[in-house]
Amino acid sequence: xxxxxxxxxxxxxxxxxxxxxxxxxxxxxxxxxxxxxxxxxxxxxxxxxxxxxxxxxxxxxxxxxxxxxxxxxxxxxxxxxxxxxxxxxxxxxxxxxxxxxxxxxxxxxxxxxxxxxxxxxxxxxx
Numbered sequence: 001x002x003x004x005x006x007x008x009x010x011x012x013x014x015x016x017x018x019x020x021x022x023x024x025x026x027x028x029x030x031x032x033x034x035x036x037x038x039x040x041x042x043x044x045x046x047x048x049x050x051x052x053x054x055x056x057x058x059x060x061x062x063x064x065x066x067x068x069x070x071x072x073x074x075x076x077x078x079x080x081x082x083x084x085x086x087x088x089x090x091x092x093x094x095x096x097x098x099x100x101x102x103x104x105x106x107x108x109x110x111x112x113x114x115x116x117x118x119x120x121x122x123x124x125x126x
Contacts, residue, residue: 004017004018004024005021008021013044014044015041015043015044015045015048015051016041016045018037018038018040018041018044019037019038019041019045019048019050019051019054021037022035022036022037022038022051022054022058026054026058026061031058031059031061031062032058034054034058035055035058035059038051038052038054038055042055047078049074049075049076049077049079049082049085050075050079052072052075052078052085053072053082053084053085053088055071056068056070056071056072056075056088056089056092057088060088060091060092060095065092065093065095065096066092066096068088068092069089069092069093069096072085072088072089072092076089083109083112083113086108086109087106087109089105090103090105090106090109093105
């Protein structure tokens with residue numbers, strides 16, 4: 001983590017350094033500090049889909065499921081193919097007892113995965 005702090009010291013707007021520092025903090029279970037780092041990554045790169053996604057994961061770990069969903073939605077906005085964001089959004093909806101929405105998202109995601117698998121198989125034969 002010292003390396004990320006050093007990088008930030010020399011380049012205060014280095015979004016990737018804040019993002020990677022957030023990842024390290026999240027791995028250590030320091031979710032609130034990780035969220036602060038992700039917020040800075042987002043400040044300097046507002047389109048950073050993975051920063052929103054990982055911030056959502058930290059919020060979910062803290063039981064803040066609605067805020068997590070908001071961040072998953074932003075991750076999806078900036079990367080519409082972010083399958084993990086859809087999946088975790090579905091899980092959070094389940095935690096909020098919004099089962100119908102959760103099931104709809106998870107079934108939709110499963111159908112996309114199945115389509116992708118079929119396309120891979122077809123591509124192998126072409």
